[in-house]
Amino acid sequence: SVFVQLFLLTIAHAVLMVSAAIVFSIQSTSVKAANLMASFIIIPVALLMQGESALLFWGNNQVLWLAVAAVFIMAGLLVRLGLAHFQREYLLGREIDVLNLRWMGRTFWGYFKGDSHSFFGWYWHSVRGTLRKLRKPVLLLVFLAVIGILWTYSWANNNLQVYLDSIEPDQMADLQQRLIRAGDLTEFSGEFTAPSLFLHNLQATLLIAFFGLFSFSVLGIILYLLNTSVVGGLLGLFKLMGYAPLPLVVAGILPHGIFEIPALILSCAAVVHIGLVLVTPQAGRTIGEVLIEAIAEWTRVVLGLVIPLLAIAAVIEVYVTPQLLGIAMNAIK
Numbered sequence: 001s002v003f004v005q006l007f008l009l010t011i012a013h014a015v016l017m018v019s020a021a022i023v024f025s026i027q028s029t030s031v032k033a034a035n036l037m038a039s040f041i042i043i044p045v046a047l048l049m050q051g052e053s054a055l056l057f058w059g060n061n062q063v064l065w066l067a068v069a070a071v072f073i074m075a076g077l078l079v080r081l082g083l084a085h086f087q088r089e090y091l092l093g094r095e096i097d098v099l100n101l102r103w104m105g106r107t108f109w110g111y112f113k114g115d116s117h118s119f120f121g122w123y124w125h126s127v128r129g130t131l132r133k134l135r136k137p138v139l140l141l142v143f144l145a146v147i148g149i150l151w152t153y154s155w156a157n158n159n160l161q162v163y164l165d166s167i168e169p170d171q172m173a174d175l176q177q178r179l180i181r182a183g184d185l186t187e188f189s190g191e192f193t194a195p196s197l198f199l200h201n202l203q204a205t206l207l208i209a210f211f212g213l214f215s216f217s218v219l220g221i222i223l224y225l226l227n228t229s230v231v232g233g234l235l236g237l238f239k240l241m242g243y244a245p246l247p248l249v250v251a252g253i254l255p256h257g258i259f260e261i262p263a264l265i266l267s268c269a270a271v272v273h274i275g276l277v278l279v280t281p282q283a284g285r286t287i288g289e290v291l292i293e294a295i296a297e298w299t300r301v302v303l304g305l306v307i308p309l310l311a312i313a314a315v316i317e318v319y320v321t322p323q324l325l326g327i328a329m330n331a332i333k
Contacts, residue, residue: 002056005064009052012071017041019078023287044214070218077216080279081287104292111296127304130270130297137269137276141224145265148229156236164240198314201260205267205306209298212268217275224268228261251328255321260313263306270298 021038048071055064114126204227212220231253235245274294282290 005068006056008068009071012068012075013045013049016071016075016078017045019075019082020045023078023082073218074215077218077275077279081216084279084282104288107289107292108296111293112300123304127300130300131266133297134266134269134273134301137272138265140272141221141265141268144221144225145228148225149232149235152229152232153236154232156233157240160237160240194311194314194318197317198311201263201310201314202307205264205302205310208268209271209302212271213274213295215275216278217268217272220268220271224264227264247328248325251324252321255324256313256317259309259316263309263313266301266309267298267306270301274298 020041024040025035025038052064052067055067112126113122114129116122116125204223208220208223208227211223212218235248238248239245274291277290277294278287
């Protein structure tokens with residue numbers, strides 16, 4: 001099976017590198033520029049192969065099969081991207097390769113501002129128009145989050161009981177007392193602040209966008225699922241320890257979650273939208289124009305909705321959630 005995996009990985013890497021090199025090179029009009037742009041694919045693929053080598057020496061064949069599938073998916077998306085945006089007439093019509101930063105800035109600002117001429121008009125027309133485009137990605141992410149939470153909840157109920165049975169009774173009692181005192185966060189008052197939580201959540205949002213931008217949103221969706229699915233595992237652990245999950249959700253997640261979760265979903269949906277528009281044929285437009293517009297729409301969503309929602313969620317998580325969680329934990333002692 002290991003040799004089969006290596007054989008498939010070799011084929012997948014070859015298709016990935018060739019398709020990526022073609023996509024990069026068709027954006028230039030000279031052989032020299034095409035070769036320089038195509039050479040950039042070597043570095044990320046080399047890093048990818050290092051990670052796969054670690055999996056190979058680790059001996060986890062199941063995870064390596066997932067790597068094989070992921071590389072084939074990325075190669076297929078790159079082939080789709082090349083087919084969607086290859087325009088021979090456009091290449092022949094250009095005379096020289098120019099990196100026009102001023103044009104990029106004007107184009108980004110034009111897409112970001114839209115047709116609005118005021119702040120409230122920008123919210124009503126531009127942000128609202130972007131939200132209409134994100135309806136399908138939002139529904140997809142909500143569905144994935146529900147599936148992930150249910151799966152980790154079921155996995156925790158089926159697999160963590162063995163771990164809990166191995167804990168000594170005095171250690172179990174100490175763990176339960178720690179969980180009961182979870183609502184008392186006064187000892188963390190120096191670190192548990194609204195600005196620190198806001199910056200942490202914003203950092204996670206930007207990290208998801210960064211990885212999603214360079215992987216047609218595939219890595220972004222994976223990080224999104226890691227953030228949401230951990231909730232199901234924690235609720236399953238609480239249930240095994242004898243606590244009702246529903247009061248913990250209402251008191252410990254819902255107060256700030258009604259702002260934080262929509263912010264995360266909207267940001268990830270904008271990242272998914274970037275991957276979708278890149279592989280969608282758009283006549284008369286280059287990859288650069290499509291990418292600039294998609295990034296402008298993501299920035300519009302982040303500045304207009306995600307950052308305010310995260311700020312509100314951070315304040316509630318510091319000043320409201322601990323009080324409600326402490327009441328809930330004291331009620332289930």
